[in-house]
Amino acid sequence: MLADAPPSLLLPDGPIAKKQPNEPFYAIWNLLESVTDPEIPVVNLREMGILRVVRQTDTGLEVVITPTYSGCPAMSQMEDDVVNALSQAGVAARVLTQIAPAWSTDWMTAEGREKLRAYGIAPPHPSGCATTGANVIQFASKKVAYSAAMTVLCPQCGSQNTTETSHFGSTACKALYRCLSCLEPFDYFKPY
Incomplete structure (x- = not known):
């Protein structure tokens, strides 16, 4: 069982589903549903894919998080x-930050992506491939790379007629776009 796994166990691959009452550490996961990303307060850490594991070890309860970068x-x-959040409920825990495997936008939940869109941030496109912990870099010419880029939909009107105005948005993980249909500027969460 993942919640009881030794600390050396690799993190789960992909989004973490909302826990059910019969699952280990349900009460802890439920408390953590209230912890949001400080830079994007409409999504919680589980929906963002940052919250990875809750487990009991010999030294106490551990919560593992992985930064977006x-x-x-x-x-x-x-x-x-x-x-x-945990101490207010009388629970003592230690938080571990684990940077490998690196966080991926594929770890975001569908509900997290929808919350981003409703908040006015274009969510990243899922890559469609799971990470294995080993990062594979593939090189392509600029022409091939640009032609393979996905269209970013405007979160306001849904138009595909958008353009990047700056690769650097309000935070390092976002780019600034503008919709050429409704003329609204918006952030796009960069895929990683």
Whole structure:
């Protein structure tokens, strides 16, 4: 069972589903549903794919989180928020930050993607392939790479007629786009 697994176990691959009452550590997972991403407060850490594992070890309860990227400035806030949410319920836990395997936008849940869209942030496209823990880099010419790029839909009107105005948006994990149909600017969560 993953919740009782040794700390050396690899993290689960893909999105983490909302836990059911019969699953291990349900009460803990349920408490953590209230912990949101400090930079995108409409999605919680599980929906973002940041919250990976809750487990009991010889030294106590551990919660494992993986940052969206290794330099994410919100990580210490997320760690504090997890500890505070649990301590308010009388639960002591240690938060571990695990950076390998690297976080992927494929770890976001469908509900998290929909919440991003409703909030006005275009969600990343799923890559359609699971990560195995080993990152494979494939090189292609610029022409091939650009032609393979997916269309970013406007989260306001749904138009495909959008353009990137800056590869750097309001946070490092987002790019700034503009819809050429409704003329609204919006953030696009970059796929990783």
